[in-house]
Amino acid sequence: MLGCIENTCENGSTCLPWCDGETHGHTCLCPPGFYDDVCSTPTTFSFSSPRFFLFEVPALERRRRDTKHGHLLEVRLRFRTTLPDMLLFFRGNAETFLSLEIVGGELRTRLVSGVGGTLEARLPGVVSDGEWREVVAGIDEESTKVVLEVKGPSCLNKACKVENKFPDDREPFSKHLTKVYVGGVPEEYLKFTLSGRGFLGCMEDLQVDGRQVLPQDLGDGDESVEIGCKKTxxxxxxxxxxxxxxxxxxxxxxxxxxxxxxxxxxxxxxxxHSHTA
Structure with missing residues (x-):
């Protein structure tokens, strides 16, 4: 196949050729930290001071099932940090929310519902060692499972995954989970978290319900995003x-x-110790 001859893939991405009849083309497989058809758009951003960004999920995205990963409601991202107690994201409101935190160096996700109680999934093993890890936390509303999955050095590059079942007698979660707070939460929500503090570190490849969220989607005129992973x-x-x-x-x-x-x-x-005569 000729699709990768003089291809336009950037930033070390892999060119995958394809052929459809007489037509030759290619697809760029992006490395972590880049996005778009030619992998030219950076997705990496930093938190070097306490802050958070609010991302609201459109109703259409909430209803669309991610058939690849099997979760109707999920947040997927890569991160690196050296701190053992921090909030990665908080999705929902004071009554019903899905959160992902690092607590004592371990990943922990919680689904809290005012009518259904609390469901928690935790993943043993320290993730605050400064290495990049890919994580997904989500809810499958059809089977009422909360899922935590992480990839990284401690998993030998294989997915580590835990699942917990949520009670069936509850209302749909989706109407409560329209707001996604990335990297922290407003002060009044901190009491609902286990770590009690926002994220310091780097994130990239953020996806909400299968939709790519770029750094420029997060900031506003007063709160700009730090592009790239800035770390001493x-x-x-x-x-x-x-x-x-x-x-x-x-x-x-x-x-x-x-x-x-x-x-x-x-x-x-x-x-x-000093030596005296």
């Missing part, structure tokens, strides 16, 4: 910031030194 690798600089007398802990926007005794100070540079 605090603990990988030379010389090591803890004076080789402590363990460097990456806090994403800064670092902390856990000093070995008897050393102390911000960079463990104090407390050296």
């Amino acid at each position: 690798e605090w603990c990988e600089v030379d010389p090591q910031p803890c004076s080789q007398h402590g363990q460097c802990v990456d806090l994403w926007t800064s670092y902390r030194c856990d000093c070995y005794r008897p050393h102390h100070g911000h960079e463990c540079s104090q407390g050296q």
